[in-house]
Amino acid sequence: MKAVRLVESYDALPQLIKKAETQELSYSQFLLSVMTYEQQRRSEKVIEKRLKWASFPIYKTLEEFSLQEQPTLKKQSFNQLTDLAWLDQLYNLILLGPTGVGKTHLAIGIGIKAIQEGYKVAFISMGELIHVLKTEEMTRKSRLRLKRIREANLVILDDLMFMAIDRREANLLSIAINELYNQSSILLTSNKGPGDWGELLGDPAPTAAILGRLIHRSEVIQLGGDSYRMKYRSTIFH
Numbered sequence: 723m724k725a726v727r728l729v730e731s732y733d734a735l736p737q738l739i740k741k742a743e744t745q746e747l748s749y750s751q752f753l754l755s756v757m758t759y760e761q762q763r764r765s766e767k768v769i770e771k772r773l774k775w776a777s778f779p780i781y782k783t784l785e786e787f788s789l790q791e792q793p794t795l796k797k798q799s800f801n802q803l804t805d806l807a808w809l810d811q812l813y814n815l816i817l818l819g820p821t822g823v824g825k826t827h828l829a830i831g832i833g834i835k836a837i838q839e840g841y842k843v844a845f846i847s848m849g850e851l852i853h854v855l856k857t858e859e860m861t862r863k864s865r866l867r868l869k870r871i872r873e874a875n876l877v878i879l880d881d882l883m884f885m886a887i888d889r890r891e892a893n894l895l896s897i898a899i900n901e902l903y904n905q906s907s908i909l910l911t912s913n914k915g916p917g918d919w920g921e922l923l924g925d926p927a928p929t930a931a932i933l934g935r936l937i938h939r940s941e942v943i944q945l946g947g948d949s950y951r952m953k954y955r956s957t958i959f960h
Contacts, residue, residue: 819945
């Protein structure tokens with residue numbers, strides 16, 4: 723088993739044999755149980771690895787997302803977003819709305835489901851992306867992070883345009899988005915609409931390039947309602 727790299731089954735072999743003896747399985751049933759176990763464990767380990775590589779800041783699933791708290795998102799639209807058909811069509815998804823309404827939670831939930839369905843996902847905030855782009859030539863860590871972003875089927879860019887950036891940073895961001903265009907879907911969250919991005923980018927050339935790449939084949943979802951963080955905040959007072 724080790725020679726043919728059935729490592730997962732090798733480790734579990736005593737339990738698999740005991741189960742086969744207890745249930746009086748036939749030889750073919752036992753063989754099927756071993757192969758099924760090996761396949762399941764390999765799939766689980768791939769998911770575990772891709773979840774780690776995705777670099778989600780927190781683990782938030784779609785099941786935890788409260789659609790009732792989000793009056794601007796209809797259930798049908800939510801289902802269309804979460805069935806992930808748009809990923810295969812290389813559509814982008816833009817989630818807009820004020821702070822605390824669940825944009826990042828929804829983005830992470832979609833990312834986790836995408837990994838469970840076999841896609842590669844990378845999550846990064848705009849501030850982090852700018853940093854790794856500026857340090858790509860200097861650090862191995864930044865090169866590895868960007869390699870995983872460029873290989874991802876879905877890139878989640880969180881907090882786009884939460885701060886102003888200079889001309890060099892805007893050009894780096896434009897180049898990065900251009901590299902992803904037509905090979906990955908981009909899911910971005912922002913508390914500012916595309917009309918306000920120009921002020922933060924400053925330079926009209928990268929602004930036009932970024933807008934053109936992101937908005938072409940995209941769905942824009944405006945989230946509203948009260949802030950989850952304020953509504954469900956913890957307090958030290960009773």
